[in-house]
Amino acid sequence: MQYTRTDSRRTASKAGGGRSVVDFRSRMAEAITRGDYAAGEYLPTVRELSRRHRLACSTVHRALQSLAAEGLLSAESRQGYRVRPGAADPMRGCPVAYVFSAAEDPQPVGVYHRALLAAFQGAAVERGWTLLSTVADPGAGGAGAILERLRAARTGGLVLDMHQLGLIDALLGSGLPAVLVNSWREDVAMDTVMQDGQQGGLQAAAYLAGRGHRKVAWFGPMADTGHSLDRFGGALLGLRRAGLPAPEEHVTVYGSAPAELDERARQLLSSGNRPTAVLALWQENALALSRAAAELGLAVGRDFEMVGWCREEEYEESYAPRFRPGEVPPTVVWSAEAMAEAALDRISLRRADPERAALRIKIPTRLRE
Numbered sequence: 001m002q003y004t005r006t007d008s009r010r011t012a013s014k015a016g017g018g019r020s021v022v023d024f025r026s027r028m029a030e031a032i033t034r035g036d037y038a039a040g041e042y043l044p045t046v047r048e049l050s051r052r053h054r055l056a057c058s059t060v061h062r063a064l065q066s067l068a069a070e071g072l073l074s075a076e077s078r079q080g081y082r083v084r085p086g087a088a089d090p091m092r093g094c095p096v097a098y099v100f101s102a103a104e105d106p107q108p109v110g111v112y113h114r115a116l117l118a119a120f121q122g123a124a125v126e127r128g129w130t131l132l133s134t135v136a137d138p139g140a141g142g143a144g145a146i147l148e149r150l151r152a153a154r155t156g157g158l159v160l161d162m163h164q165l166g167l168i169d170a171l172l173g174s175g176l177p178a179v180l181v182n183s184w185r186e187d188v189a190m191d192t193v194m195q196d197g198q199q200g201g202l203q204a205a206a207y208l209a210g211r212g213h214r215k216v217a218w219f220g221p222m223a224d225t226g227h228s229l230d231r232f233g234g235a236l237l238g239l240r241r242a243g244l245p246a247p248e249e250h251v252t253v254y255g256s257a258p259a260e261l262d263e264r265a266r267q268l269l270s271s272g273n274r275p276t277a278v279l280a281l282w283q284e285n286a287l288a289l290s291r292a293a294a295e296l297g298l299a300v301g302r303d304f305e306m307v308g309w310c311r312e313e314e315y316e317e318s319y320a321p322r323f324r325p326g327e328v329p330p331t332v333v334w335s336a337e338a339m340a341e342a343a344l345d346r347i348s349l350r351r352a353d354p355e356r357a358a359l360r361i362k363i364p365t366r367l368r369e
Contacts, residue, residue, distance in 0.1 A: 159178075
């Protein structure tokens, strides 16, 4: 957020405060934008500030009025002056925090989140920002402890990669500019950036229908998260568009352990009514099907086809090599870098205009064969 300090100085001078108003306003603006006062925090009273800085109350009041006109503070009746959400400036060293819930990843920072975090770190560096990653563990002091850590770090914005409504509500209550990434919740009105699951589901279903498959199965979660609904809805629409019935459902739980996924995959592929094609629109689900096929003496592409899902950035290095040679399935891919750029753009816009309407932004997908 760019603050027009020259105009504010003129305003302060015209108000009759002279050099003292301009100097105090500049010192307070410096303290606020570098995060000395957290978003949503009330400043000390005018009387207390005048005592600390040995200034007349009228001088302090004019300076704070100038900062409120500039957008750094809000003047609240009978309460005082409060720091606005966009005040702490990432360009002045106030980090943007990337926060995900420990409940959604069994590792301190799991493989999936490490890759996504790397994309956000790269996008932040490009802007000259600092990115702070933190695990939101509800069992370690609750939301209050998380907020204290964020305030102590002078955080200037939040990227939330989580699904728990209680945590989301608590962090939104901090007043910091925030964006939800990698999923969505229909009961939360906030900026959201996610993969276009509906588009990916459509692409996957269209591919299998175009290959002549009439017996397609769904192997993945359906209602655990917003993006599971998105992907299943797109796949269902794609099959219906091709004149095919809804997929046979083999529902798994989001975040299932590999052993559980492997067992469910074996059950699907060893069935006497085995499908000819499978929609496996989660990376680990597609890999579980590959492992189960190897155990059962089946070959992906020969005995059944499937469509997988992964981030574009990890396809070559850590996705394709995990399949047997010649059995890498067609895969829906999306860009984590594009997600990071879009999310940080929304943080910037939210800092500049906290009241702007919330948007849901979808990152395009493509089918990689």
